[in-house]
Amino acid sequence: MELPPVALEGSVRSMLRSFWGVDVADKRLVGDLLLGRRQHTGTVLYVTSGSGGVGKSTSSRRLCERAAAMGVSSLLVDANPLQSSQRNFFGGRSLLDVRTISDWTPGDERAQHGANQGRRFGVAYDLTFAPETGQSVPWSRYADFIMAARRLWQFVVVDLDRISPVDLDDTGTAAGALVTPSVVSGDLVLVPVKLGMQTQRDAMNLLAAFPRHGLPNECVGVKEVLPIGMEEHAPYDYAPYGTYLGAERQSVEAERRIEQCASNWADMNLDPVRERVLAWALPDRGFDPARYMPKERRKGLWGRKRK
Known part of the structure; x- marks a missing residue:
């Protein structure tokens, strides 16, 4: 009917x-x-923002680490071919025989042909690397691969470079080929907002463009990233754009660990927000933000909203 x-x-x-x-x-x-789509398809989460240097790649790895630790089969897709952030993190040019997105043929239901088992790299999640330098892969292949991958993995995290509001309807870009059609159809996007004059402006311009392009509010997550030394903070009102998931506080120790290519370290400045992101993206899978929130910080962590 x-x-x-x-x-x-x-x-x-x-x-x-x-x-x-x-x-x-x-x-x-x-x-x-x-x-x-098939009923058992996995959750897809895009991690992107309007600026570089806000922690997108580190956040993507840490989300996969925690999800995998909770028994959620996870795949991290490096969709930043210009920087190959994940490829560089796991070994850069020394990774001569790994599978990349270019090894997967569109139409192949076996997405594992474009992925690598994480145990090879000492992690519990699997990885799809960006193509090698000089190889070009259209965004349409990424879109097809992600559709195939969600049938094999329960959680697919896509690490993107910065995107621009003007590209949200340009199918020749990651924004128009991946983010807009996927999130409009019900997939998720996480936008880190690093506090600072330019980075905040870039992020808010991107978030303000989402509703105009049909991205549903409930599929957009926002987390703030507080630079080293910033203590007093009250979050902005992100309700018109998406779900506010808390504020991470950067630290000298975290920067040191990132420089040393550390993985899955415990960090009370980061872990509560990560848990809340996962509870939002993967409800009913056992993620509990309260376990990471000492009583004295529960009120200050989320803070008061300001207009």
């Missing part, structure tokens, strides 16, 4: 409420049904 015009003009939530009497707050819960 054809849907009446009143249903087509409304939201997914209103349609479900009218036809089935079900109040669904999260578009992701019906994404597989509407798009004909």
